[in-house]
Amino acid sequence: MKAQSVAIDISLVRNLPLFRQMEPAALARLMARATPVRVLQGDTVFEQGSQAVAFYLLLHGRLKVSQVTADGQQVMVRVVHPGDLFGFARALARPDYPGTAKAAVESLVISWPMADWDAVVETNPRLAINAMQTIGQRLDEAHTRLREMSTQEVERRVAHAVLRLAEKAGRVEAAGTRIDFPITRQDIAEMTGTTLHTVSRLLSAWEGQGLVEGGRQKLTVIDAAGLARIADPQG
Amino acid sequence: MKAQSVAIDISLVRNLPLFRQMEPAALARLMARATPVRVLQGDTVFEQGSQAVAFYLLLHGRLKVSQVTADGQQVMVRVVHPGDLFGFARALARPDYPGTAKAAVESLVISWPMADWDAVVETNPRLAINAMQTIGQRLDEAHTRLREMSTQEVERRVAHAVLRLAEKAGRVEAAGTRIDFPITRQDIAEMTGTTLHTVSRLLSAWEGQGLVEGGRQKLTVIDAAGLARIADPQG
DNA sequence: CCCTGACTTTGCGCGAACGCAAAGACCAGG
DNA sequence: CCTGGTCTTTGCGTTCGCGCAAAGTCAGGG
Numbered sequence: 231m232k233a234q235s236v237a238i239d240i241s242l243v244r245n246l247p248l249f250r251q252m253e254p255a256a257l258a259r260l261m262a263r264a265t266p267v268r269v270l271q272g273d274t275v276f277e278q279g280s281q282a283v284a285f286y287l288l289l290h291g292r293l294k295v296s297q298v299t300a301d302g303q304q305v306m307v308r309v310v311h312p313g314d315l316f317g318f319a320r321a322l323a324r325p326d327y328p329g330t331a332k333a334a335v336e337s338l339v340i341s342w343p344m345a346d347w348d349a350v351v352e353t354n355p356r357l358a359i360n361a362m363q364t365i366g367q368r369l370d371e372a373h374t375r376l377r378e379m380s381t382q383e384v385e386r387r388v389a390h391a392v393l394r395l396a397e398k399a400g401r402v403e404a405a406g407t408r409i410d411f412p413i414t415r416q417d418i419a420e421m422t423g424t425t426l427h428t429v430s431r432l433l434s435a436w437e438g439q440g441l442v443e444g445g446r447q448k449l450t451v452i453d454a455a456g457l458a459r460i461a462d463p464q465g
Numbered sequence: 466m467k468a469q470s471v472a473i474d475i476s477l478v479r480n481l482p483l484f485r486q487m488e489p490a491a492l493a494r495l496m497a498r499a500t501p502v503r504v505l506q507g508d509t510v511f512e513q514g515s516q517a518v519a520f521y522l523l524l525h526g527r528l529k530v531s532q533v534t535a536d537g538q539q540v541m542v543r544v545v546h547p548g549d550l551f552g553f554a555r556a557l558a559r560p561d562y563p564g565t566a567k568a569a570v571e572s573l574v575i576s577w578p579m580a581d582w583d584a585v586v587e588t589n590p591r592l593a594i595n596a597m598q599t600i601g602q603r604l605d606e607a608h609t610r611l612r613e614m615s616t617q618e619v620e621r622r623v624a625h626a627v628l629r630l631a632e633k634a635g636r637v638e639a640a641g642t643r644i645d646f647p648i649t650r651q652d653i654a655e656m657t658g659t660t661l662h663t664v665s666r667l668l669s670a671w672e673g674q675g676l677v678e679g680g681r682q683k684l685t686v687i688d689a690a691g692l693a694r695i696a697d698p699q700g
Numbered sequence: 701c702c703c704t705g706a707c708t709t710t711g712c713g714c715g716a717a718c719g720c721a722a723a724g725a726c727c728a729g730g
Numbered sequence: 731c732c733t734g735g736t737c738t739t740t741g742c743g744t745t746c747g748c749g750c751a752a753a754g755t756c757a758g759g760g
Contacts (some may be wrong), residue, residue, distance in 0.1 A: 297608070301699065303616045307608055322601030328608065351597070352590040359586055362597050365604060366557030372607035373532070373542055373563065379614040380658035381538040384717065414737065423615035428717060430739060446726055446737060464536065619747065649707065663747060665709055681707060681756055701760100708755070718745080725738070730731100 238266055238340055242289060246313050248360050256354055264340045269293075275317065275331040275339060282319035282327050284341040288312055291337020292399060292411040296420060297329040306420040308371070309334075311398050315364050320347040334411040379423055387422040388432050389461035392442070396451040405443060405450055412447035436460075473501055473575055477524060481548045483595050491589055499575045504528075510552065510566040510574060517554035517562050519576040523547055526572020527634060527646040531655060532564040541655040543606070544569075546633050550599050555582040569646040614658055622657040623667050624696035627677070631686040640678060640685055647682035671695075 238261050243249060249257055266289075269275055275286060278297060293310035307329050310316045319327050342350070351358045378387050400407035415426040415433070422429070433449070436442045441457050443450040451457060473496050478484060484492055501524075504510055510521060513532060528545035542564050545551045554562050577585070586593045613622050635642035650661040650668070657664070668684070671677045676692050678685040686692060 297612060299612055299616050300697065301616075305612050305615045307611075318601075321597050322605050323598045324601075324605070328605065348594060351594050355587040355590060355593065358590065358593040358597070359583060362556050362586070362593070362600060363558045365597060365600050366553075366559075369600060369604045369607060370557055370559070370563065372604060372611060376542075376607060376610055376614065376658075377532060377534055377540050379611065380540045380655075381534050381536075415739095416737080420615075423611075425718060426738080427719085427740090430737095431717095434739070444738085462535065650709095651707080660748060661708080662710090662749085665707095666747095669709070679708085703760085704758095706756090706758105709753085711751085711753105712749105714747105714749085716746095716748095718743105720743090721741085723739085723741105725736105727736085728734095730733085 238264055243287070243340075246287075248287070248313070248315055248364060249357065250360060251356050252354065252360075253356075256357075260342075260350065260354070260357075263346060264342055266338065266340045269333040269337045269339060271333055271336050273333050275333070276327045278328065278330040279326050282317065282325060282344050284317065284344050285315070285320065285347060286317045286331075286339045286341045288314050288316060289338045289340060291339075292334040293331045293337060293339075294334050294417065295329045295331045304420050305423075306417060308368070309395070309399065315361065318347070318361070318365070320344050321351075321361065321365060334413070384422065384424045384428055385432055386461055386463075388418060388424070388429060389457050391418060391422050392449065392451060393454065393457055393461055395449070396454065400451065403450065406452040407454065408448070408450040413449060414447055473499055478522070478575075481522075483522070483548070483550055483599060484592065485595060487589065487591050487595075491592075495577075495585065495589070495592075498581060499577055501573065501575045504568040504572045504574060506568055506571050508568050510568070511562045513563065513565040514561050517552070517560060517579050519552065519579050520550070520555065520582060521552045521566075521574045521576045523549050523551060524573045524575060526574075527569040528566045528572060528574075529569050529652065530564045530566045539655050540658075541652060543603070544630070544634065550596065552576075553582070553596070553600070555579050556586075556596065556600060569648070619657065619659045619663055620667055621696055621698075623653060623659070623664055624692050626653060626657050627684065627686065628689065628692055628696055630684075631689065635686070638685065641687040642689065643683070643685040648684060649682055 240258060240261055243261065244257065269291070275293065288310050290312055293316065294306060295308050295310060295316065296304055296306045298304055310331065316331060317327060319325070351361065378390060395409050395413070396407045399410045401410040415429045419426045419429045433442060433444045437444050439456070441453045443452055475493060475496055478496070479492065504526070510528065523545050525547055528551065529541060530543050530545060530551065531539055531541045533539055545566065551566060552562060586596065613625060630644050630648070631642045634645045636645040650664045654661045654664045668677060668679045671692070672679050674691070676688045678687055
């Protein structure tokens with residue numbers, strides 16, 4: 231992970247929901263303070279528990295944010311997609327990062343010093359509203375997952391997770407919709423609160439039914455409607 | 466639920482974290498637009514799926530916010546404590562309320578028209594930051610619960626939930642710390658993703674060990690340290 | 701005062717999913 | 731081409747917690 235000296239092309243970010251309705255001048259000022267950083271596959275952008283020194287925006291690539299529990303178990307909190315804000319610990323009034331962000335593929339992020347956060351929010355009311363919506367949507371997603379974890383059996387949860395991945399990170403191919411970054415059974419297990427064994431069994435079964443196509447760190451959804459039927463039996 | 470015409474005493478809210486560092490004049494202006502509402506036990510402040518017409522602050526009492534899943538299962542999203550902001554659907558960019566808020570005891574809330582939200586946030590940068598922290602803390606709590614749901618067995622989850630309730634809504638009594646509002650086994654089950662049967666069994670067992678004292682819609686934590694040992698075995 | 705409805709307790713059997721175990725497949729690097 | 735490590739598959743026994751069932755308890759209203 232090393233900083234680039236190149237300036238950021240504003241046209242790359244102007245259309246992001248986060249910056250919607252922001253004055254061009256304010257956006258330009260904001261971007262002038264940003265640092266672009268290239269992150270190689272497997273590199274971590276920040277580590278759980280370390281002091282929150284910056285907040286970030288993902289421009290290109292994919293990141294996995296995970297937490298380790300006190301007794302050493304991994305949980306994947308979320309996948310960061312291009313255009314997503316992440317590492318905004320300051321907004322949560324936390325001094326440290328609650329999770330570890332690791333690049334699933336080579337990625338490009340831009341970062342701001344965390345100390346800028348309050349000033350940025352105070353001087354850009356429109357951005358404040360957009361950022362709040364971003365965080366609010368995260369909250370919504372978290373509640374959705376909580377609801378699933380509380381009420382649905384493992385098979386439905388995994389089906390939902392796979393469908394979400396296909397929607398957020400799918401690349402359409404001849405065979406179907408391929409998840410556009412390397413993802414392991416273990417990853418899916420950590421997203422759905424189960425074990426890699428169970429995920430493997432499910433995916434094998436689904437592959438037998440022609441719903442998906444698996445592979446080492448690969449996953450392609452062949453029959454999304456069929457999967458949706460597993461995810462929501464009556465709907 | 467009926468609106469009161471009485472003006473709100475600013476001294477009641479001035480010290481809330483949400484309004485910290487806000488200019489008194491701005492706070493006064495904000496309060497002038499607020500409507501106090503008294504809510505009787507069992508009344509709902511807003512219903513899941515209904516159009517979000519207002520956002521709220523709880524001054525006194527307790528509310529339970531729950532969601533019903535597509536297949537009819539209840540999940541308790543959170544308990545609203547005095548000083549908490551709730552029903553801020555607009556901040557999540559949602560047109561409707563994602564859950565139902567019901568008064569566990571007679572409560573006093575103040576409400577603002579939802580249409581005011583954007584203006585309030587835009588014209589009160591300090592409040593925007595505070596509100597974002599509030600939402601951020603919700604997100605943090607949701608992640609904590611997700612982590613628990615993913616990695617811990619039911620007994621630990623219930624122990625955590627009870628400890629949190631005691632901390633957030635506990636009243637110290639001779640015998641121990643009493644949860645300060647009526648709460649059923651079903652409620653606790655909906656907070657922890659289990660069934661009332663399992664919760665009942667656990668509480669009975671704990672009562673046998675002198676950790677808690679149960680009762681109809683009552684719960685008192687006798688030995689918090691003992692419960693904490695169940696919640697986090699290795700310490 | 702009794703009746704009704706909501707809440708709670710407890711027993712029992714079952715099944716989904718975990719934990720453990722072992723083997724097979726694939727990739728990268730030497 | 732071999733080797734080591736990572737990832738995946740599959741089998742088997744176990745168990746935690748659910749589902750079902752039934753009875754007991756409590757509070758409030760008629």
